[in-house]
Amino acid sequence: MKVVTASACDEAEAAVADVYLPNRLEKLEPGALAMRLAAVRLGTTTVGQLGYGRRMRLVTEEAGHIHVNTPVAGTVVSRVGRSAPLMTSSRQAAVFPVGEAAHIEWSQDAVQLCIMIPSSTLERELEELLGHSVKRPLHLPFHMRLDTPEGRVWRSMVNVIAGEISTRGRLLSHPSAGRQLERTLLDALLLGHAYNNVQKPNRPDLPAAPVAVMRAIDLLHDRPADAWSSTVLAREAHVSVRSLQSGFLKHVGKPPMTYLRDLRLAGIHDELTRASPGTTTVETVAYSWGMVHLGRFAAAYRQAFGELPSHTLRRHPT
Template sequence: MERGAHEVSRLGRDGPGDPVPAEEDHTPRALGVTVLKAASSDEAEDVVGRIYLPNQVRTLERGPVGMSLTALRVGRTTVGQLEYGRHVRLLTDEATHVHVNTPLTGTVVSRTGRSELLTTTNRSAAVFAPGAPAQIEWSTDAAQLCVMVPQATLQNELEELMGQACKQPLRLPFHMSLSTPQGRVWRSMMNLIAGELSAKGPLLTHLAAGRQVERTLIDTLLLGHAHNHAEELNRPAAPALPNTIARAVDLLHEHPEEPWSSTTLARAVHVSLRSLQSGFARHLGRPPMAYLRELRLARIREDLELATAGTTTVESVAYSWGMLHMGRFAAAYREAFGELPSQTLKQPPG
């Protein structure tokens, strides 16, 4: 079965129990985790068409398909854990976005154009560029974390990181090694996302947190994978001027609860990411996000000292200041103040 782009797009928006759109509709949004299952090739084609792009599924061994897809839209990016439960070959239409498939279990053979790539857990991932169909052969035990990002989103983020317009379009190689230091960072990111998908955790489903996760994911891809602008990204940058750093500090103090990232802060003060980081290191002795974390912790402590345990929770105060990972927050709070946030809250006011 092969579906046209119009029909797949319609299913992506209107299919029952499926809020995650396909390639044709990539408006920024935050949506809940969607779990979809299929017991036949036709059903599997339908599900993947709703979330990603038109495709055909060919079974290479006897028995029913046991496809499972847990997916989520984070901003403009779609992430999903996909497995078929059978040895199958997936044939896709030409993609219009960038797709990155990272094996979690099993082995996968991917082909696009004249290139073929065997990917396995902790060894390599496949990066599919727009404009070409693909063939992907899944072993029976294969599960992949499939990320879909619009090409324009990657291009815009690349220019933000570089601090200038790109003269050439971004070109990402097919093979991504997961054994390099940069590749291991991508692998860790995929493990985090897979865990959050399984637990439906707040890092993905919380609107503000999801925006930060999307930016981190895209930056990890651009900084960790070889591409035609990698050398430009890695060039040393001149430190930002002190008045620029002062403006950045003012923004953090005025709105510490905002979902800041180093990239968005650099954009707000009109410098490149490298210049901002160099300026913070030179003038403040720590990275922008470390400075923001210290600021948030201080604001949280002030609120907890004035709050009453019976009417306030640590989680609500932490969330209000943009601290979304409770385990890391509690550890950072204890390191900064020598006690847990719950101990601060239990103390009587005044």
Template sequence: MTGLPQTELLPAHPVARANDVDEAHEAVTRTYLPHRLEVLDRGTDLDMRLNAVRMGAVTAGYLRYGSAVRLGTVDAGGYHVNIPVTGRCEQRCGASEPVFAGPGRAAVFMPGHPADLRWGAGCAQLCLMIERHELELELERQLGRPLGERPRFTTTMDLDTPAARSWLEVLALLEREADRPGGITHHPAAAAHLQSLVIAGLLLAQPSNYSDHLHAPAAPAPPRALRRAVELIEDEPGLPWTSSTLAREVSISVRALQEGFQRWFGLPPMAYLRDVRLTRVHDELAVADPDGTTIAGVAARWGFLHAGRFSTAYRRKFGGLPSETLHGRHPAKGR
């Protein structure tokens, strides 16, 4: 199981449909990186399909070949994860053992190493590419210190671990929202947060030379750092804060920030931010002109882009609907 739909992904973002080898090669090179493409079965149509979306430092693409092919690269500039959606693919990063990717198993590739992929006929994969610089920055934020060496992941990814399943849920969200008109990937603040979730999720889910450090207890956050984090949230709740950017601003690790908020406020920093934003929405609606104000517009200004989830959170906090606040029909609760 991959946790992803067993159908064509990202259909709203087509890049290429090709039976011509040169056309297929050019499309994948343009989207990902230079490579060699060899068709192993000339008796079957190539029937290559590529859909892809780029979100900051993350490129996610659905790549399928109808015939058996072999792909090779000299090296890669970023980190890559190939997650089979249908079929199987034998994949190797550098001199490591081959990964026989299929249901429940993905392949991970490091920058600076060649790759060799033997793609089975009809195999489709979600191919993820993450810029090296951004992944290493995210790792530094998680650790709260500069890196001593480049991150090295194990090349086989077990998709059935709890951490991997959680990460796949993030990728499924990315895939759904990228295809949804007006989805969160189209809004810079939400897209930045989702990019951080994708990268941090990989760092936490996949074993690497930093796993022991990532899972070790974090040093307690200094109270002054937590106070400053709260000030930043209260003063500028409309900024596209993530746990990573907030931790960087107060010069502590992401884990120290998260554990500090949980210890002192009883909730994670992003939940604290959501609570502040809900209060700002409530305050704005309470004094707004009902004839010239839309709830969706006010909510979007404060970073709430999913109407259903926003309404549920709002009602849980204030005991009524946003429309009731706008029309002055219920008192403030839970402020």
């Protein structure tokens, strides 16, 4: 296990860069740092417990791997790409995608278990779970709830690893035990968060639809929060905008952007139905699905489900 302490920003930046990725620190309050990082490798996965002892802002470069940050103390506000800021504590975690920079603000008492997983490792584990190959990149929702039955499994894994790090337990230092712990950790992430989310809402059964239409539908389901337009989607599907529009109208019954709106609304409705009003806001869920115009979103949601999204959230407390 590697343990590093630092009292200066440049030392702390170097330590985090050595274990995770290049970064820049900004002090949000006066005083010296009391940074402590204890990190260990479990197979190809890096697990570390990190705290700064001061209110700090961490800005990273674009990530080359998947990162999952779970607070074990204090509160953290994270933002990635176009997502809305996400406040995490003991009941939420943040999942950072490959290819995006992150902005993370730590409270003075914040300590996080920071896990870095190569995409190839996670995809191989998913293929093992499914029993077949995965042809599309895995999309992980930014917000991971830990107050659900599946989320509590992840929380328990975090508690075990944090305890082992604090006590320098043998579970982390033994190679065979470490590999087994890595697989258990990956399975908890896939079965409790990633896999459940990427499977719904289900893609329509359109066996006679052209390949380009099915490819476009797959793209929308894989990345519903992206800033899609008909032009961008047509380019990704390798057809003209007119061909895409006519293909959707013939085989799906609606234009591609209407299909995307309905896909997002269904996903948001499902998430709000299962969410707890005490830990979730309508805005956070809407932003996570790519709905950036909240007024238009609320009107479309009410038309689709006969109630405002805030009513769905309050009516179905978890």
